[in-house]
Amino acid sequence: NEPFDLRLPTPGCYLDPEKAGMDSDALFKGMTEHLFFTLGKLATSASPHDLYMALSYAVKDRLMTRYLASQEVIRKKPQKTVAYLSAEFLIGPQLSNNLLNLGITKEAEDALKRFGIESLSTILEVEEEPGLGNGGLGRLAACYMESLASLQVPAVGYGIRYEFGIFNQLIRDGWQVEVTDKWLKGGWPWELPQPDESCFVGFGGRTESYRDDKGKYRSRWVPSEHAIGVPHDVPVLGYRVNTCDRLRLWRADATESFDFYAFNIGDYYGAVEEKVASETLSKVLYPNDGTDEGRRLRLKQQHFFVSCSLQDMLRSLEKRSIPVTEFANHWTVQLNDTHPAIAVAELMRLLIDQYQIGWDKAWNITTSSVAYTNHTLLPEALEKWDLSLFSDLLPRHLEIIYEINWRFLQQLRLRYPGDDKILQKLSIIDEEGSKSVRMAHLATIGAHHINGVAALHSDLIKRQLLPEFAELWPEKFTNVTNGVTPRRWVALANPSLSNLLEKEVGPDWITNMELLKKLENKKDDANFLQEFEETKLRGKRKLASFIHTKTGILVDPSSLFDVQVKRIHQYKRQHLNALQIIAQYLRIKNGTSNYKAPRTVIFGGKAAPGYFMAKLIIRFINGIADVVNSDPDMEGLLRVVFLPDYNVKLGEIVYPATDLSEQISTAGKEASGTGNMKFAMNGALTIGTLDGANVELRDLVKKENFFLFGKTESEIMHLKNNSYSPKTFIEKCPELQEVIRLIEIGHFSNGDKELFKPLLNSLTGNDPFFVMADFEDYLNKQDEVSNFWNNKKAWNKMALLNTARSGYFSSDRSIREYCESIWKVSPMPVEITCDIEEIT
Numbered sequence: 001n002e003p004f005d006l007r008l009p010t011p012g013c014y015l016d017p018e019k020a021g022m023d024s025d026a027l028f029k030g031m032t033e034h035l036f037f038t039l040g041k042l043a044t045s046a047s048p049h050d051l052y053m054a055l056s057y058a059v060k061d062r063l064m065t066r067y068l069a070s071q072e073v074i075r076k077k078p079q080k081t082v083a084y085l086s087a088e089f090l091i092g093p094q095l096s097n098n099l100l101n102l103g104i105t106k107e108a109e110d111a112l113k114r115f116g117i118e119s120l121s122t123i124l125e126v127e128e129e130p131g132l133g134n135g136g137l138g139r140l141a142a143c144y145m146e147s148l149a150s151l152q153v154p155a156v157g158y159g160i161r162y163e164f165g166i167f168n169q170l171i172r173d174g175w176q177v178e179v180t181d182k183w184l185k186g187g188w189p190w191e192l193p194q195p196d197e198s199c200f201v202g203f204g205g206r207t208e209s210y211r212d213d214k215g216k217y218r219s220r221w222v223p224s225e226h227a228i229g230v231p232h233d234v235p236v237l238g239y240r241v242n243t244c245d246r247l248r249l250w251r252a253d254a255t256e257s258f259d260f261y262a263f264n265i266g267d268y269y270g271a272v273e274e275k276v277a278s279e280t281l282s283k284v285l286y287p288n289d290g291t292d293e294g295r296r297l298r299l300k301q302q303h304f305f306v307s308c309s310l311q312d313m314l315r316s317l318e319k320r321s322i323p324v325t326e327f328a329n330h331w332t333v334q335l336n337d338t339h340p341a342i343a344v345a346e347l348m349r350l351l352i353d354q355y356q357i358g359w360d361k362a363w364n365i366t367t368s369s370v371a372y373t374n375h376t377l378l379p380e381a382l383e384k385w386d387l388s389l390f391s392d393l394l395p396r397h398l399e400i401i402y403e404i405n406w407r408f409l410q411q412l413r414l415r416y417p418g419d420d421k422i423l424q425k426l427s428i429i430d431e432e433g434s435k436s437v438r439m440a441h442l443a444t445i446g447a448h449h450i451n452g453v454a455a456l457h458s459d460l461i462k463r464q465l466l467p468e469f470a471e472l473w474p475e476k477f478t479n480v481t482n483g484v485t486p487r488r489w490v491a492l493a494n495p496s497l498s499n500l501l502e503k504e505v506g507p508d509w510i511t512n513m514e515l516l517k518k519l520e521n522k523k524d525d526a527n528f529l530q531e532f533e534e535t536k537l538r539g540k541r542k543l544a545s546f547i548h549t550k551t552g553i554l555v556d557p558s559s560l561f562d563v564q565v566k567r568i569h570q571y572k573r574q575h576l577n578a579l580q581i582i583a584q585y586l587r588i589k590n591g592t593s594n595y596k597a598p599r600t601v602i603f604g605g606k607a608a609p610g611y612f613m614a615k616l617i618i619r620f621i622n623g624i625a626d627v628v629n630s631d632p633d634m635e636g637l638l639r640v641v642f643l644p645d646y647n648v649k650l651g652e653i654v655y656p657a658t659d660l661s662e663q664i665s666t667a668g669k670e671a672s673g674t675g676n677m678k679f680a681m682n683g684a685l686t687i688g689t690l691d692g693a694n695v696e697l698r699d700l701v702k703k704e705n706f707f708l709f710g711k712t713e714s715e716i717m718h719l720k721n722n723s724y725s726p727k728t729f730i731e732k733c734p735e736l737q738e739v740i741r742l743i744e745i746g747h748f749s750n751g752d753k754e755l756f757k758p759l760l761n762s763l764t765g766n767d768p769f770f771v772m773a774d775f776e777d778y779l780n781k782q783d784e785v786s787n788f789w790n791n792k793k794a795w796n797k798m799a800l801l802n803t804a805r806s807g808y809f810s811s812d813r814s815i816r817e818y819c820e821s822i823w824k825v826s827p828m829p830v831e832i833t834c835d836i837e838e839i840t
């Protein structure tokens with residue numbers, strides 16, 4: 001590859017390399033200029049937020065050379081690029097990550113000192129994080145973008161620039177209260193609006209047939225409504241490389257032209273109506289994680305960002321004079337769940353209706369470029385669109401889907417003659433009840449690969465979710481176990497551990513996590529284990545002070561920090577953890593607690609606003625916390641904390657501070673989990689079920705270094721198929737009966753016997769997530785944990801082995817697998833030169 005020449009912008013003129021200078025003087029100068037010229041502030045009166053903005057702009061300047069160079073490389077030498085389509089990108093704070101990846105953290109600290117700021121963290125803390133995702137799925141997309149850039153793979157993340165991200169969570173009287181997330185209010189310095197690359201998107205209307213110039217009948221769409229997508233690009237720099245990929249988020253704007261007619265005839269408000277309607281498109285993120293709402297606006301959002309993104313990809317070919325028939329050689333389109341699955345129909349429509357390509361050729365292009373990642377087996381999460389809603393909003397897409405479906409069913413008829421059952425079962429259209437479009441079927445039929453996100457999950461996709469599809473196309477089905485980026489989740493989040501790792505194995509672990517295996521040599525080295533424990537203690541002190549500031553609760557950093565942070569969901573079983581706490585509380589009250597392992601049990605997570613049970617679980621945890629934390633008998637033994645507003649920023653504080661990671665979902669329900677990985681890397685031990693990636697984690701760290709409990713997926717299936725009755729498990733366990741009785745009498749609700757009744761009724765009634773079935777085993781395993789805690793040396797050894805053996809969960813490994821087995825793309829290094837000698 002030819003290097004990117006810094007003199008390129010204007011012939012005979014070169015960019016001042018000082019402008020991209022990486023020393024603290026250059027950063028200081030950049031900050032000063034931005035304070036003055038961009039922000040209109042004097043250095044003498046700059047607030048921490050002003051300094052955050054100035055430093056961010058100066059850092060962004062230093063990304064631009066790499067960002068433009070990365071685009072030039074692709075323009076000059078076309079090569080396949082990854083398009084990662086996702087309705088969510090939960091990218092977290094940007095300043096610290098960019099400083100780390102550029103390698104100028106120290107320089108920034110020095111520059112800040114000249115403004116009288118002694119610690120970088122005071123500036124990092126004022127950064128508002130864009131909450132453009134709900135949980136695991138959105139965070140995974142962000143880790144993957146960071147790994148793609150770090151591996152020097154050309155990639156674009158396509159998504160939506162929500163004006164309001166996931167709500168901020170307050171806790172009032174123990175209940176969750178949702179507050180609008182106005183993340184843009186102070187200005188967000190990391191995006192580059194590119195209005196000249198805007199796209200039109202249609203909605204509604206009708207289809208019509210017409211005769212083209214060759215006299216051939218064709219179909220076309222006459223939408224009744226339009227929106228404009230304006231790209232807002234966020235540079236995504238790789239770790240210590242020049243590759244700077246792009247996250248392209250679309251903001252919906254109103255169209256103007258259309259409204260003038262209405263305006264002229266005096267219907268002013270009618271005219272602004274469409275404007276308002278299209279502006280609301282990218283207003284707000286749907287706050288559900290793992291439940292499908294089936295709302296019209298949500299389908300509009302999906303089609304909006306998918307259409308803009310595909311048009312953008314096609315346009316990029318045109319700009320480079322590449323025929324659109326070459327699409328699949330230049331773009332590999334990954335669908336992050338079914339949220340962007342309309343892409344299958346939209347790409348067909350664009351190829352056929354706009355580019356006049358024939359069906360078979362278009363279908364070949366589509367199925368060679370699109371791949372689909374499934375993230376859940378839960379039926380309530382599988383997207384289905386009501387047929388009437390769908391045909392109303394996307395009539396041409398429905399026609400195309402019918403055609404795709406008809407051809408697919410023809411294929412099936414040949415293979416299974418006379419078997420109408422299987423046709424009904426696999427059809428994209430669900431004919432039962434009120435008819436609907438099954439997006440997972442559309443994605444599976446339109447994709448060349450479909451993957452699950454952990455070994456067990458991928459296996460269950462084949463065995464339970466889509467068995468007939470897997471039999472039809474065994475080669476399509478594959479697994480890519482999730483991963484998380486070690487840059488954010490270890491290097492940034494846990495500097496004291498990172499220093500120790502660097503001292504021990506050298507700096508390369510950050511890009512080659514398998515090097516951490518070398519730490520195994522230190523597993524019996526008492527001094528080293530002591531140092532390792534010190535890093536954990538530092539994290540715990542920081543979290544303890546955070547907890548005190550946010551909740552007023554005092555916790556002891558030498559107690560066992562037992563943490564469950566994730567979205568609140570019944571299948572994740574925060575209530576199982578809560579019941580266990582009550583059992584320990586009872587033992588302490590009764591004087592039957594036979595070990596001394598002081599614990600601080602910490603929860604964090606948001607509940608979907610419409611998910612009543614999840615909200616009640618939050619109230620339940622807070623009810624327990626109130627009783628436990630105000631009881632003098634619990635002093636020095638037990639503390640319970642619900643941390644409000646769990647997000648990326650808070651995760652960075654929590655993971656390094658955790659001794660025990662709770663991964664206790666009902667086996668078969670958690671597709672992968674990614675928090676489990678972040679905890680293990682940071683030296684937490686896991687108590688968990690054989691679910692999602694826990695299975696692989698336990699294999700890797702070895703079973704003696706993992707606290708396993710609970711029924712397996714097949715045992716759960718067996719219980720379910722043999723009329724599971726929670727009562728039989730309750731009858732066998734007197735301690736569980738006591739726990740239930742205490743809740744019943746209102747002990748955790750100030751005597752209110754009604755408050756937690758829905759929760760109790762669910763648990764003792766049909767117990768859909770087998771909490772009662774796993775309770776006793778869980779409690780016993782927690783006792784084992786407590787006993788083990790008192791042997792600090794053994795604990796530290798086990799924790800060290802978790803860090804040493806969790807390198808597999810680096811998202812670099814996941815991305816390498818996607819590149820090799822699904823995308824067929826290879827890295828493309830970016831070089832930059834500025835030979836000043838030559839021009840002066």
Ligand code: Z57
Nearest residue numbers: 136137290375376670671672673674
């Ligand atoms: C979401 O965060 C996940 C799955 C979904 O279907 C939706 Br919608 C949102 C999560 C899974 O629950 C996790 O188990 C998984 O680790 C994560 O996606 C990333 O794959």
